[in-house]
Amino acid sequence: xxxxxxxxxxxxxxxxxxxxxxxxxxxxxxxxxxxxxxxxxxxxxxxxxxxxxxxxxxxxxxxxxxxxxxxxxxxxxxxxxxxxxxxxxxxxxxxxxxxxxxxxxxxxxxxxxx
Amino acid sequence: xxxxxxxxxxxxxxxxxxxxxxxxxxxxxxxxxxxxxxxxxxxxxxxxxxxxxxxxxxxxxxxxxxxxxxxxxxxxxxxxxxxxxxxxxxxxxxxxxxxxxxxxxxxxxxxxx
Numbered sequence: 001x002x003x004x005x006x007x008x009x010x011x012x013x014x015x016x017x018x019x020x021x022x023x024x025x026x027x028x029x030x031x032x033x034x035x036x037x038x039x040x041x042x043x044x045x046x047x048x049x050x051x052x053x054x055x056x057x058x059x060x061x062x063x064x065x066x067x068x069x070x071x072x073x074x075x076x077x078x079x080x081x082x083x084x085x086x087x088x089x090x091x092x093x094x095x096x097x098x099x100x101x102x103x104x105x106x107x108x109x110x111x112x113x114x
Numbered sequence: 115x116x117x118x119x120x121x122x123x124x125x126x127x128x129x130x131x132x133x134x135x136x137x138x139x140x141x142x143x144x145x146x147x148x149x150x151x152x153x154x155x156x157x158x159x160x161x162x163x164x165x166x167x168x169x170x171x172x173x174x175x176x177x178x179x180x181x182x183x184x185x186x187x188x189x190x191x192x193x194x195x196x197x198x199x200x201x202x203x204x205x206x207x208x209x210x211x212x213x214x215x216x217x218x219x220x221x222x223x224x225x226x227x
Binding site: 056 | 146158159163205207
């Protein structure tokens with residue numbers, strides 16, 4: 001079956017611009033997670049959803065970052081007033097439910113802020 | 115909070131050599147432990163997992179045992195192949211009602227023929 005998909009695969013934007021990154025989880029998975037991976041580092045947690053609600057957003061670095069999942073399936077990560085330090089690979093993962101042991105990762109969106 | 119410390123890389127081995135990548139963790143409660151692998155140009159994939167103390171996870175010839183007394187989850191393989199070249203991440207989840215994964219920094223493995 002289809003895995004987790006993310007679009008776009010690459011995004012280049014100018015400092016100060018707004019960007020949206022999309023994640024399409026595995027069908028039937030109720031939990032969805034966003035992570036950020038900087039070069040040479042492991043992924044760092046940003047936020048996760050159980051259904052439509054953000055169950056834990058403690059990893060969001062500041063209020064420029066926001067994520068939604070209005071229908072409990074597709075999620076969008078939104079970054080306002082982008083900064084060069086936001087450049088990273090943004091990873092999405094889904095699992096059958098929050099607390100299920102296996103999270104399935106998408107290929108990521110590489111964001112470059114110039 | 116939760117944290118994972120894993121062996122710094124890069125690691126270069128000859129084909130058929132023995133592999134160990136060390137991983138230790140700090141967590142409250144009883145976390146689940148994982149090894150994820152990222153092959154060149156591909157996404158993160160779960161390699162193996164263990165959900166309670168003394169469990170051994172295994173897959174594709176790799177093994178790791180959940181050691182609560184030493185808070186460790188070292189990855190081992192008896193005979194590596196060129197196709198094992200990848201970046202390996204140790205991770206944990208749970209432990210205090212938190213479901214997100216906490217990752218180590220990753221260890222890059224290169225296997226030469």
